[in-house]
Amino acid sequence: MDMPTVQTEDVHSRAAAQALLNAASEGDSAEVAALLGRGVPVDVTDGQGNTPLLLATARDRVDVARLLVAAGADVNRQNRLHDSAFLLAGASGHLDILRLTLAHGADLRSTNRYGGTALIPACERGYVEAVATLLKAGVDPDHVNKLGWTGLLEAILLSDGGPRHQAIVKQLIEAGANLNLADNDGVTPLQHARQRNQTTIARMLEAAGAH
CATH class of the missing domain: 1.25.40.20 (Ankyrin repeat-containing domain)
Known part of the structure; x- marks a missing residue:
């Protein structure tokens, strides 16, 4: 053959x-x-x-x-x-x-395998300048991924609440993010920050009107 x-x-x-x-x-x-x-x-x-x-x-x-x-x-x-x-x-x-x-x-609306925008993992991983760049470009700060989390929630839930994540939370507040968007269990970013003893982030959220 x-x-x-x-x-x-x-x-x-x-x-x-x-x-x-x-x-x-x-x-x-x-x-x-x-x-x-x-x-x-x-x-x-x-x-x-x-x-x-x-x-x-x-x-x-x-x-x-x-x-x-x-x-x-x-x-x-x-x-x-x-x-x-x-x-x-x-x-x-x-x-x-x-x-x-x-x-x-x-x-800007494209999403990864978790249903998240480019902004959400940048918030989670503490990439302050990337977050600033994406917010300035117009990526939605309130996008919710498949886990039920926003960039703000990930910046709290998946961090130690240190200086980089504090800076990111500040940027999200200034960008007009909805500070009271809760996770799938109804827990808000402020409640998560308090539970994790992230006192600086909790104070920032409180000062911005979060509950």
Whole structure:
């Protein structure tokens, strides 16, 4: 029986696509530029649906991300885990790439696998500047994820209430967040702060009219 033949062109294109993915992940700007110049599609994907831009974002390869976005990379394309370059940059606190995605059509309403916007994990992880950037861009501070939590709730529930999270709570207050949006059990941010002895955050919320 004759063995099926593989088109040489297909092998070469797959190899070139993999080379672009690898170069993006490793931060090899020269190789990325060369491969793009040879016509390798900018939004090729690996087995998990990651594009070169997503791989560059994951490792904060800013120069490579700029090259890819300039070549037309989709900042909103999501992989199998529902991460996009925009969502991942926000969740990782990769500020330069976050700003880059916002300047090139980031979908502020897009959500991750937990049903959360880019703002919610940024609040949880204490990325003060990323939170400020996302709020300024217009991401909804009152979005509720699949767990029933807002950015404010995550900044309290999943933190020690330290200075970075205090700064984030302050930003959310100033952005007009609904301070009384409770979780699925009806517990408000202020009640959670008190339960966790996060006294500074509790005082901030009380002063802003929370109950």
